[in-house]
Amino acid sequence: MTLLIVGIILFLATHMVRVVAPGFRNQMIVRFGEGGWKGIYSGLSAVTLAILVWGYAVAPTVNIWFPPTWTGHLTTTIMIFAMICLVAAFLPAGHIAVKTKHPMVLSVKIWAFAHLIANGDVASVLLFVAFLAWGVILRINLKRRQAAGDAKLRPFVSAKHDVMAVVIGLVAWAAITMWLHKIVIGVAPIVVN
Numbered sequence: 001m002t003l004l005i006v007g008i009i010l011f012l013a014t015h016m017v018r019v020v021a022p023g024f025r026n027q028m029i030v031r032f033g034e035g036g037w038k039g040i041y042s043g044l045s046a047v048t049l050a051i052l053v054w055g056y057a058v059a060p061t062v063n064i065w066f067p068p069t070w071t072g073h074l075t076t077t078i079m080i081f082a083m084i085c086l087v088a089a090f091l092p093a094g095h096i097a098v099k100t101k102h103p104m105v106l107s108v109k110i111w112a113f114a115h116l117i118a119n120g121d122v123a124s125v126l127l128f129v130a131f132l133a134w135g136v137i138l139r140i141n142l143k144r145r146q147a148a149g150d151a152k153l154r155p156f157v158s159a160k161h162d163v164m165a166v167v168i169g170l171v172a173w174a175a176i177t178m179w180l181h182k183i184v185i186g187v188a189p190i191v192v193n
Contacts, residue, residue: 007052059123082110084169094161109135
């Protein structure tokens with residue numbers, strides 16, 4: 001459990017730099033260049049993610065509660081919205097990106113909330129509560145940065161990007177639900193015969 005907690009702290013701390021030290025990113029860009037900073041940041045993200053994933057994988061299963069079977073179905077359904085928001089974050093802004101303001105953060109919050117519904121073990125609760133809290137903190141910080149003029153929302157480009165987000169999101173959701181979740185996580189959200 002210790003490795004999981006360390007992984008959560010390191011990963012989320014890496015992704016909270018802008019919140020806790022707003023000028024740090026800019027200082028690093030000046031020092032290493034934008035490409036250099038992105039490389040360092042990506043490397044740190046990958047290492048801390050690996051620690052988090054390994055910590056989760058080796059954490060003992062200690063159940064707090066035993067969620068009923070239907071919660072798995074609810075989680076799987078809710079994840080459709082998480083995948084659409086995630087895809088919308090990477091496309092030019094359509095209505096989804098504009099209305100949600102920060103679709104990737106919303107995607108993480110939906111993912112964390114949905115998985116809290118279906119998982120009652122200590123490791124899962126720690127992981128998903130931490131990510132849900134992180135998403136809430138980032139969203140509050142984004143509102144503050146917008147009010148101060150430090151962050152601008154992406155302007156609307158075209159509704160075709162909403163269609164693309166929905167189609168790609170549904171395809172990604174199906175691939176993850178039917179195959180990838182079982183391969184990567186070891187648990188099949190839907191059992192396919």
